[in-house]
Amino acid sequence: MPAPYHGRCNCGAVTLSIEAEPVWVRQCWCRQCQRIAGGSATSNALVMTDKLATRGEIHWWEYEAQSGNVIGQGFCPNCGTHLLGRNSARSIACVVRLGVLDEAAELAPTSIIWTDEAPAWALLDPALERFARQPPAPGTAT
Ligand SMILES: [Zn+2]
Ligand SMILES: [Zn+2]
Numbered sequence: 001m002p003a004p005y006h007g008r009c010n011c012g013a014v015t016l017s018i019e020a021e022p023v024w025v026r027q028c029w030c031r032q033c034q035r036i037a038g039g040s041a042t043s044n045a046l047v048m049t050d051k052l053a054t055r056g057e058i059h060w061w062e063y064e065a066q067s068g069n070v071i072g073q074g075f076c077p078n079c080g081t082h083l084l085g086r087n088s089a090r091s092i093a094c095v096v097r098l099g100v101l102d103e104a105a106e107l108a109p110t111s112i113i114w115t116d117e118a119p120a121w122a123l124l125d126p127a128l129e130r131f132a133r134q135p136p137a138p139g140t141a142t
Helices: 031-036
Strands: 005-008 015-018 024-028 042-048 052-055 059-064 070-075 082-087 093-097 111-113
Touching: 031 070, 042 082
Parallel strands: 024 111
Antiparallel strands: 005 015, 015 052, 024 042, 042 093, 059 070, 070 082, 082 093
């Protein structure tokens, strides 16, 4: 399904829309993602920030990754749904959590990152490209 894509948090206080096709869609098994995803990977669509429109208040929690980059996880302060992720090394783009999109079923991941931190029971699609940790630049840091 072509853009635009639309999404919202569980309570509806935050809505968003994406005007262009994502740069990529990938799963991330890093520990920070497992915590917000309830134990599994996050699935994320990278979009250029100027193609993303959001409405409603988004709170950000930030941490410094091993790379030294500052990672932000954006969520609805009312219902806690995680919507966005950002990286200080990549300010012109951000990731949208696939689960918030109405059209999530149309956007399949093509790669998996941070497989080093996935639990032994994780089911990793063998058809997808894998990276043990963070893929190399350019523009790929999560
Ligand atoms: Zn909400
Ligand atoms: Zn992650």
